[in-house]
Every structure is written in C-alpha cells, then in structure tokens.
Amino acid sequence: MTSEAVAILGGTGPEGRGLALRFARAGVPVVIGSRDAARAAGIAGALAPGDGLPLSGAANPDAARGAGIVLVAVPWEGHERTLLSLADELAGKVVVDIVNPLEFDDHGPVTIRVAEGSAAEQADRLLPRSTVLAGFHHVSAKHLLDEAHPVDTDVLVCGDDRAAKDRVLALAERIPGVRGVDAGPLRVAHILEDWTALLLSVNRGYRANTGVRLTDLDPARRRL
Amino acid sequence: MTSEAVAILGGTGPEGRGLALRFARAGVPVVIGSRDAARAAGIAGALAPGDGLPLSGAANPDAARGAGIVLVAVPWEGHERTLLSLADELAGKVVVDIVNPLEFDDHGPVTIRVAEGSAAEQADRLLPRSTVLAGFHHVSAKHLLDEAHPVDTDVLVCGDDRAAKDRVLALAERIPGVRGVDAGPLRVAHILEDWTALLLSVNRGYRANTGVRLTDLDPARRRL
Numbered sequence: 001m002t003s004e005a006v007a008i009l010g011g012t013g014p015e016g017r018g019l020a021l022r023f024a025r026a027g028v029p030v031v032i033g034s035r036d037a038a039r040a041a042g043i044a045g046a047l048a049p050g051d052g053l054p055l056s057g058a059a060n061p062d063a064a065r066g067a068g069i070v071l072v073a074v075p076w077e078g079h080e081r082t083l084l085s086l087a088d089e090l091a092g093k094v095v096v097d098i099v100n101p102l103e104f105d106d107h108g109p110v111t112i113r114v115a116e117g118s119a120a121e122q123a124d125r126l127l128p129r130s131t132v133l134a135g136f137h138h139v140s141a142k143h144l145l146d147e148a149h150p151v152d153t154d155v156l157v158c159g160d161d162r163a164a165k166d167r168v169l170a171l172a173e174r175i176p177g178v179r180g181v182d183a184g185p186l187r188v189a190h191i192l193e194d195w196t197a198l199l200l201s202v203n204r205g206y207r208a209n210t211g212v213r214l215t216d217l218d219p220a221r222r223r224l
Numbered sequence: 225m226t227s228e229a230v231a232i233l234g235g236t237g238p239e240g241r242g243l244a245l246r247f248a249r250a251g252v253p254v255v256i257g258s259r260d261a262a263r264a265a266g267i268a269g270a271l272a273p274g275d276g277l278p279l280s281g282a283a284n285p286d287a288a289r290g291a292g293i294v295l296v297a298v299p300w301e302g303h304e305r306t307l308l309s310l311a312d313e314l315a316g317k318v319v320v321d322i323v324n325p326l327e328f329d330d331h332g333p334v335t336i337r338v339a340e341g342s343a344a345e346q347a348d349r350l351l352p353r354s355t356v357l358a359g360f361h362h363v364s365a366k367h368l369l370d371e372a373h374p375v376d377t378d379v380l381v382c383g384d385d386r387a388a389k390d391r392v393l394a395l396a397e398r399i400p401g402v403r404g405v406d407a408g409p410l411r412v413a414h415i416l417e418d419w420t421a422l423l424l425s426v427n428r429g430y431r432a433n434t435g436v437r438l439t440d441l442d443p444a445r446r447r448l
Contacts, residue, residue, distance in 0.1 A: 107409055108408055110411075111414075143440065152440060158425075182429050182430075183425055183429075184332055184422075184426065184429055185331055185332065187334075188332075188421065188422055188425050191419060191421060192422065194414070194415045195419060195422070197412065197415060198380075198407060198412055198415040198416065198419070202407055202438060202441065204447075205446060205447055206445045206446050207445045208440060208441050208442065209440055210439060210441045212436060213436070214423070214434040214436060214437075215376040215377055215434060215437055216367065216432060216433055217426065217432050217434045218430065218432065219430070221430045221431045221432060222430050223428075223430070223431065
C-alpha cells in the first residue's frame, strides 16, 4: 500500500474535496491546493473537523511541491494557465489530469475539442518534466462527499508510463469500492474525458449520479 | 414485448451475427442483410441450423424493406455509400447506427473524426426520411456468439425521438442480461462510438472482451 502524499490542485471544488476526503479517510496524506491558501486551508479543515485526518490546504505551488502524485482538478478554463505557472513545482512528479473539457447548453453537456486532443495531452505538452496521466474522471463528487454512500465505480487511468500508472491505480484502490483499470496509452484520454459528458447526459435523463464499471474484465489477466 | 422485425445491414460480420443470433433466440424475427444475398442467407442458415429460429438472410435493400427497426452494422469504410444507396428503403424506418469509426495501429485503437460529428449523425444527414438513433456499440461480438456466455452489459442508446428510442431500448432488453439505457440526444453519439475504442484499448491490456455497466442508475427515475 502506498502512502505517498497526494496534492489536488484546484481541490476546493466538489470533485477535489470528495477525493481528498476519501483519500484522507484511507490514510493517504492529502493537501488541497488552491490559488488562495487560506481558502484551501479552510476547506480542508471543514471537510471532517475533529477527525484528525491527514488533510490540509495550501497554495497550489506549495501543495505541488510536497506531493509525489499531483491530481489536477482545476476548471478547464484555468487549465492551461495554471499548469504553465506550475511547471517547475510539478517537475519530476506524477501528474494525473482529471479535468473534463465540457460545457452545457439547454440540451445538456457538450464536449469541447482540445487542440492537443485532450486536457491531459495539453498538460503533457505544458509539463515536459512531469509524467502526465489521466484518470478519476467519472467518480461522482456527490457520492464521494456522502460518506454514507458506498462508492461503486471503476477508475480508468491512461498514460504511457507503466510504473507511474501502477502507482496511480494503487492510489485509486485506496478508496473502498473503487477498482483501478489501466485504460491504455495517454492518447485515449480524450475518450475518458468525453465519457464524463455521456454520464452527465444519462444523469440528466434519470436524475442520477452514475458511475461506470467494465464487465468481463479480470484484473489478473493484465499484460506485463 | 415488441416482436417487430429487425434487419441488420452488413449483418454478416461478427457483431451483426451475434446480435442476430441473440435476437432470434428471444423470438424477434431477424433478417441479416448483405450486399450478397446468397452469402447473407448462408450465414443466417449456419448460425443455429435446425433450431427453427426466425432468422433469414437477404440483400440489404430487401432486408431493410421488411423491417421496422434497421440496425446498421456495415464497416465504417462502406457506411456513407451503403446508406446513400438505401435512403428509399430506409424511409419511415427507425435506423440504429451501431458503427464505430475507428482504426488500429501498433499502439491499439484510434478513433476517426467524422465531419458530421459521428457515424450516426452522418447517417442522420444521409437519411432525412428515417429516424436515426445510435446504440449497441459496446456489446462484445464474441460473447454474443458464445451462447454459453451470459451477456452482462448495458446497451446505451441515444437519439432525438423518444418513441423510437423506447422501441430500441425494448428491443435491446429482449437479450437476457442487457439493460437498455437512454444516453440522451443524438449529438452524444460520438461519445458512444469513441468509447468502443476505449474498451478495445482495455481489452488489449487485459486480454479481455469487456462490456460496460453504469452504476447508481435507477431506470424508474427516467424522466418522461
């Protein structure tokens, strides 16, 4: 079991807070990052006050520096600018992009085309000294934050570095109810990102917060 | 329970044969369509010989004419040409595009960008007198053809006509082990099509034939 520290950049939103809470509950040290250090600290302190969780808040650069694995959960609008400003702090780190480039209109979610192919590939371009993966796109923030609700989903992770991917899959599985799945190379990240829009479309039709499971998948058959 | 006849254009491939077999087993009359009527008839006859299934083969235009719901399972390369040639026969029908525009290289599957957004939206442009939906992209042909293997997957269907979508969801659920899910409007079809490449990428990594299930979804909560 890994217990390396995790930072969640832009971790003050629902998804970041939900992941922070569940990781910290599992004993993983987590730092919530934000542009505003005081806000990050306030949100970390409010997540499970008095429970003594290994959970704190910091400005994004400080959060990144202290972590082995850094999750990127900033809004798509701030994605490029934020990562560009943190290239030094993220050098040598495993960076997991969990951002979904999408917007909404009257008919529901719409995917946004990214010049690089995906948010994760944009991160990969902006962070040449980091190992960039993509994952955690499909975990319902609502369910993560509701600790009475068991998490029931696969976390699909893609990337081109097998060792880094193994670390992130192990991290994902620290959350009870999560199965980590190696989804392949980084170039499939756009499919993972767009799938979030599909789940939101289903959620809209069924008033739900769906997750995803792959069937007929035996983890023991993963190729070396 | 609907028992309206189904045609599967380009139904001589593994996916078409698999769906034809499972539908026919469930009592749905199925016609496998092909450019070559004799080949279609031969394949239909060989699928479950002597079992008296409501299964036959015909040339694509004849198959289309006799059916209420027509599944399009042609190779992507022949998609535009085939549909253009069948616009008259498909007029007034519910057409379900199950085609996945993708190719393969040394690193696995690669999605193909379609000018209209998706194969299904291309079909919608080519068939203005038909009601075009998309669905059935993620059902493993191998599992469909292996009747000893229980099918364990959701069939996600998208489209802009609610009544047509209900008919197709009901058809999907004729296959034991399938749950039909309304995935939203036709414009999300590209996400369903691309997801096939994601499953193939996972299949490659795990020597598997995966399917997909959405979790935390209550069919009774579907909006009217």
